[in-house]
Amino acid sequence: MVELFRILNLALNAYSYAIIIYIFMSWFPGARESTFGEILGKICEPYLEQFRRFIPPLGMIDFSPIVAIFVLYLARIGLLEFFNMIIY
DSSP, X not given: OHHHHHHHXXXXXXXXXXXXXXXXXXXXXXXXXSHHHHHHHHHHHHHHHHHHTTSOOBTTBOOHHXXXXXXXXXXXXXXXXXXXXXXX
């Protein structure tokens, strides 16, 4: 059971880093059009679109990735509490 938690926690953590990398790629011209950028776009954009529906960009700043990463963080905490309830 502990191994399942570790795998899920690692997956959520890796997805958070993927979103951060994808956001930083917007600072470099043409980075999102690269093969790596397109792969990250296919992975990250469906999740980020859920937040962009409710949180529109303010000027040139998009706050939806911050909220998306915060939700992933809350999911990790919820997962930890869930496994703590099951194990103990």
